[in-house]
Amino acid sequence: MNRKIIFFLVALILWFLFTFNLNYDEIIVGIFVSLLSAFIFGGYFIEKPIKIFQIHRWFWLLVYIPIFAYKCIEANLDVALRVLHPGMPLKPGIIKIKTSLKTEIAKTFLANSITLTPGTMTCEIDGDTLYIHWIWIKEEEEEKAKKMIAQTFEKYLKRIFE
Amino acid sequence: MIFYYLGWISIIFGVIFNLLGALGLVKFPDLYNRMQASTKCVTIGTCGIMLGIFFIRGFNQMGIKALICALFILFTMPVAAHALSRGSLLFGTKLWHKSVIDKFGEDKKGYSQISKEDEAT
Known part of the structure; x- marks a missing residue:
């Protein structure tokens, strides 16, 4: 109710x-x-x-938006360069990472943020495991890949939603 | 006055990104890479156009509507891309033959879904 x-x-x-x-x-x-x-x-x-009415969550959301916008524009320039490059520099693949976020809404925002940032796209969420398509695989191991993709987002999303 | 020019710069950037997204959709080799190009570039492109309209019109009926549309696109575009790519992974659409690794296929289906050299994707 x-x-x-x-x-x-x-x-x-x-x-x-x-x-x-x-x-x-x-x-x-x-x-x-x-x-x-x-x-x-x-x-x-x-x-x-x-939780909507707790002020500190809105503060962390305001901190999160510029970080996210910067990463988003960086991602777009990256993909745009790959489109224009004549040699088509692609090394795609699907990796998996584990997230420590618990609530559904936080996981949704994490997946959305990952989709909109450098060369990564969330393909499937299964419990706390995210399968991610990466356009240029830098790291195949779970822990290191997580550090490169999701670390900063997770830190802020934990403060906003949990 | 400055907001007027800022708005037009934003709209031009948006149109350029939309063009690049469409180009990537044609040029990239398989479904998943195409999805990358189309979601990222088209999201920022359309949001840029909407923000440009907001800058030009300011806080009135049209400007606020443009702002809400930008937010709506920002929330729904990744979800649509996720649904499409998940569906095609479960269906068994193959990855490009130069793909490096496929953890999803190895975990869920027992074999990796990377296609052979001469196979169509």
Whole structure:
């Protein structure tokens, strides 16, 4: 029940940002649609929604965004160079790493971050094991690969979500 | 005024990245490498265009909508790529013949799914 109420509030705020006016017909439709989606999808929302209101998590999110944006742009330049290079410098493969994150939402964000950063893409999550397609294999061993790919993200995501 | 030019620079970068993503989609050898090019370049490209619109329009109806669209793309594009690549791995689409290692095939299927030299991928 708790989850559904917070899902309803988040959906309503998103609705107001999208429509961006406060006529009463828009408000009525917004409340109706948010209620409907809360009843259908509320069960899939994050497990402890009270975490949304803890300020220090938002602070670490603000720290995380510039780091992530830098890595993301670096990744794009890397892949763009590989596209333009005439010799096609590819050495692809699928490796696996183990993550220490526990909650589903943290794992989802880790997988998304890995997909958007240098040459790596998450193919499959199985419990705490992530299978990652890497466009240029630098390290085949589990521990060293984890240090290169996921270490920094994990540190911040642990502070944000757990 | 500065935001106007910043917005146009952002839009031009976005278009260039989208073009490179499309080029990679044609040029790369197998499904997984193509997915890499298309997700990364197209995500940052489209987000760049949306951010450019936000810079030009500012905090009004259109700008906020563009910002929310950028966030939405940032969240959903990796999930779509993950679903597609997972599906094709389970289905048994082979990796490119110059691939080095395939831990997924070794763990889940018992054999690695790297294709032979002359096999089509």
